[in-house]
Amino acid sequence: MGAILPPMTVEKFGGAVLRTPLGFEAMTSIIRARQSEPCVVVVSAVGSTTRSLAAAAAHSVRGEGGEASAQLDTIATVHADLAGSISADPIRRRQLTHALTEILDVARRLCRSVAVTRQCSSRTLDRIMATGEDLARTLAAAALQEAGIAISEVDARRLIMTDEQYGAARPLKEPTRRRVQHLLDTQGATWVTQGFVASTESGETTTMGRESSNLSASLLASCLDAKSITIWTDVAGVQTADPMICPSANTVRHLQYDQARIAASYGLKLLYPTMIDPAEICGIPIRIASALAPDGNGTLIDAEPAAAPVMITTVDNGELTAVTVLFVTLDESLRAIMHVLESLGSSRADGIDITTHMHDRAATIVVPTPLAPFVVRALHSELCQESA
Secondary structure, eight states, rough: OSOOOOEEEEEEOOOOTTTTTHHHHHHHHHTTTTTTOEEEEEEOOTHHHHHHHHHHHHHHHOOOOHHHHHHHHHHHHHHHHHHHHHSHHHHHHHHHHHHHHHHHHHHHHHHHHHHTOOOHHHHHHHHHTTTEEEEEEEHHHHHHHTTTTOOOOOOGGGGBOSSOOOOOOOBBBHHHHHHHHHTTSSSEEEEEEEEEEEEEOOOEEEEEEEETHHHOOOHHHHTTTTTTEEEESSSSBSSSSSSTTOOTOOBBBBEEEEHHHHHHHOTTOOOOHHHHOOOHTOOOOEEEEEEEEEOOOOEEEEESSOOOOOOOEEEEEEEEEEEEESSHHHHHHHHHHHHHHHOOOOOTTTTTTEEGGGGGTEEEEEEEGHHHHHHHHHHHHTTTTTOO
């Protein structure tokens, strides 16, 4: 490599942050405060863009071209509105809107082809699904430049190499490391790239699976021997339960890597199993924090000893939801679960399955989805009030 640079940080901004102009302002403020050290900015698709792209592809397979076009039109409107908030200069705004239109036009052409053939290969679907992150990278780069921050925009396809398992591609560590470290010599101190997206050795677009933008951040950090990873979201760190259904949930201040991995495997929001390994192998701490309150404590994940807090996770499987109690003795968790089932009454509790996982100190019950919020709140009330 060339000149020795200060240790880098990786700053990943989720789609929940970037769905509003305020979120882009928060991002620029955070990166401006970090201009004294090199960093990589990784962004996810804005808001519900990924779901809209999946819906457009599904409509296209059914030959519903009009419905697919409507989904893409909605994406275009959302991004055009964000572009308008990013740049007040008419010329720069027009240039940004044109760049966004060109990116989205690729997805439009692919969807039109799918609507004709009624077939969408996993390779074609990856090209469609990558559009959201491509749009977000373009907006993020423009927002930072508009704020006077010197950046280098780098397509993640040039950074991360994967195998050819389209839709769930696995990163190839050594080729990726070589790519990343080569570009480090030729790019500026602040990079902007997108998560989720990568490419094969031959240059075909791949995606690395659901919520893999965090994996992108962790993987890039490991290749760069970064000193830290921050996952910027719209909540103040990992919570003891989903705050959308349990308002009394507390912020978890500290987790060990293994605790985070276990919690992620049982569906804890904000954490995904694949993001932990690259950081743990290199000893890189991960911080989960709110972009709207960047000076708050958030959640720190590292190798230091941490008392595991009691946590309640949920995985919605449609009609049924798995509710899991983590990091408490099985006697305590089963006692709390039985209390909750008793409060439901025999008619609603009949047939509810309980599964225990001794190694993970976990107990799972599968309940009808409409009952899940009550069950989570009741379990949290019994087990979590003193744990955060």
